[in-house]
Amino acid sequence: MKKWLILLLPLMLFAKEEVVIKVARMHCPLCTTVVKKALKSVEGVESSKVTLETKLAVVIAKDGIDDKAFLEAVKTTGYEGVVVSRHRLKEQANFY
Amino acid sequence: MQRRAFMKGCIALGASSVILPQVSILEASEPKGKTRIFYVINRYNLKHENKNGLTKLWVPLPQETSYQKVSDFKFSSNATNAYVTDKNSYKARTLYAEWKNGGEKLLEVTYTITxxxxxxxxxxxxxxTKYPxxxxxxxxxxxxxxxxxxxxELALKITENSKTPLDKAKAIYAWVTENMYRDDAVIGCGVGDAGKxxxxxxxxxxxxxIxxxxxxxxxxxxxxxREIFGIRLGSSRYSKACxxxxxxxxxxxxxGEHCRAEFYLDGAGWVPCDPADVAKVILTEKMTLNDPLVKGVREYFFGNWEMNWMGYNTARDFxxxxxxxxxxxxxxGYPYGEVKDEVLDYYAPAAFSYSFVSQEKL
Known part of the structure; x- marks a missing residue:
């Protein structure tokens, strides 16, 4: 049992990712709502925050979703997106 | 249902123009045309899935000019806070309201506009070309x-034979009304991205x-x-399209939101135009530029505004x-609302929700 827990530990620690996507041509506040909805429709996305001033969408999603899935979702809004960064979020695993 | 006390406001909007003039003397020489009086009611009942989030609403209010006067301005709301402000770079008059708690979010704004x-x-x-x-x-x-x-590049090409600012404006108006058309598939009044x-x-x-x-x-x-964002108030003598x-x-x-335009000429001041309504008449009446009605409308909307409409502001990208x-x-040109950082869809009145009516004094 202990062996399994040790093997699973890295996965449990890095279960989520923060993906930052640049949507350069967003031009009005309403665009942020449309892009946000599109990104939230991607399976595995927990939340998304889109800011017009920076033209950035910050997505919290389960680890390992392909860039393509995010970018295709953005594309449905009529905009092109570019993934500018993604990093794993440490999450406290609940063992007890 | 949580009940809140309604707050009421009653402000003489016209009085504020003494402190912050929105109308310049540049319009003063314009002769007074036909007068019309409208009583306007704006009702808001904001809806959002995040019912408990901090909700903010900015409502555009009519500007005070030589050609439109606001009176009997009142509002009532169960908002936590509500007030009128023009603290923005275009001095666009705004009724701001915010609701800190859940429950219904109601606002009613009424005024008379002449x-x-x-x-x-x-x-x-x-x-x-020396401008203030x-x-x-x-x-x-x-x-x-x-x-x-x-x-x-395009503007220079259109105006290559134009000498004065008036000549240039005539050439550009002719080009826009000849080359642009109304596309009803566009949402709302359109984005207005001239570069694109x-x-x-x-x-x-x-x-x-347009x-x-x-x-x-x-x-x-x-x-x-400049563009002037506003809303239609009543019937047009030209076409139901207007x-x-x-x-x-x-x-x-x-x-009924509608964007018009003005350009400025030394000596004549701000000149009203409405190239977009020429396009709308063409589409609605199923006509061409050669039809007598369209010819008349095209000529009229260079220098004239039928005032069955009121202007809110000239603000862009602010x-x-x-x-x-x-x-x-x-x-x-539309009410703007946010729940936390999420924007309410101002192009969807029923979902937002808001409704406007205008009663003309006949």
Whole structure:
């Protein structure tokens, strides 16, 4: 049992990712709502925050979703997106 | 249901223009045209899935000018806080309301607006291009109104045989009304991205799209120009495309937002135009530029405004006050609302929700 827990530990620690996507041509506040909805429709996305001033969408999603899935979702809004960064979020695993 | 006390406001909007004049003397020489009086009611019942989030609403209010006067302005609301402000770079009059708690979010705004038809006297125009500072502001580009690159290239081509600012404005108006058309598939009044429209040759659009191209072309060749965002109030003598009401003068004006344009000539002041309504009449009446009605409308809307409409502001690509989570705002012809950082869809009145009616005094 202990062996399994040790093997699973890295996965449990890095279960989520923060993906930052640049949507350069967003031009009005309403665009942020449309892009946000599109990104939230991607399976595995927990939340998304889109800011017009920076033209950035910050997505919290389960680890390992392909860039393509995010970018295709953005594309449905009529905009092109570019993934500018993604990093794993440490999450406290609940063992007890 | 949580009940809240209603707050009420009653402000003489006109009085504030003494402190912050929105109308310059530049319009004062315009003769008074036909007067019309409208009683306007705006009702809001904000809806959002996040019912407990901090909710903020910015409502555009009519500007005070020589051709439209506001009276009996009142509002009532269960908002936590609500007040009128014009603290933004365009002095766009705004009723701001916020709700800190859950429950219903209600607001009703009422006022009377008296309008006078605008008829510019173009015979007073001079060829001078020395403009007052507040007018020269409308030569500057914005994010959606570029004045260089392909926009300027096109403007120079259109005006290659024009000598005076009036000649340039006539040439650009003729070009826009000949080459642009109304596309009813566009949402709301359109984005008004003049740079994109010209660069990508997108000639179909709605009033903001068409007016923004008109304005960008004019500014590119040194003629001050601006859009005015507003809403239709009642019937038009030209076409139902330009405004309608029932036989008692009642008009349901939700979705009646309409963007017009002005350009400035030394001696004549701000000259009213409406190239977008020429396109709308063509589409609605199934006509061409050669039909007598369209010819008349096209001629009329260069220098004249039928005042079955009221203007809110000339603001573009600016930041509202208090500062919203999302900025800048492309244009302020619709109410703007946010729940936390999420924007309410102002193009969807039923979902937002808001409704407007106008009753003309006949």
């Amino acid at each position: 309008t006078n038809e605008r008829n510019a006297d173009l015979s007073k125009a001079t060829a001078s 500072k507040d007018v020269a502001h409308y030569l500057k580009p914005t994010a959606h109104i570029p004045t260089s690159g392909k926009v300027k 429209a010209i660069e990508q040759n997108i000639m179909g659009g709605k009033c903001t799209d 007016s923004s191209v008109f304005v960008a072309l004019l500014r590119s060749v040194g003629v001050p120009a 405004g309608s009401s029932d036989e008692k003068g009642l008009a349901k004006i939700t979705g 930041v509202l006050s208090p500062t919203p989570a999302q900025k800048p705002l492309n244009m302020f």
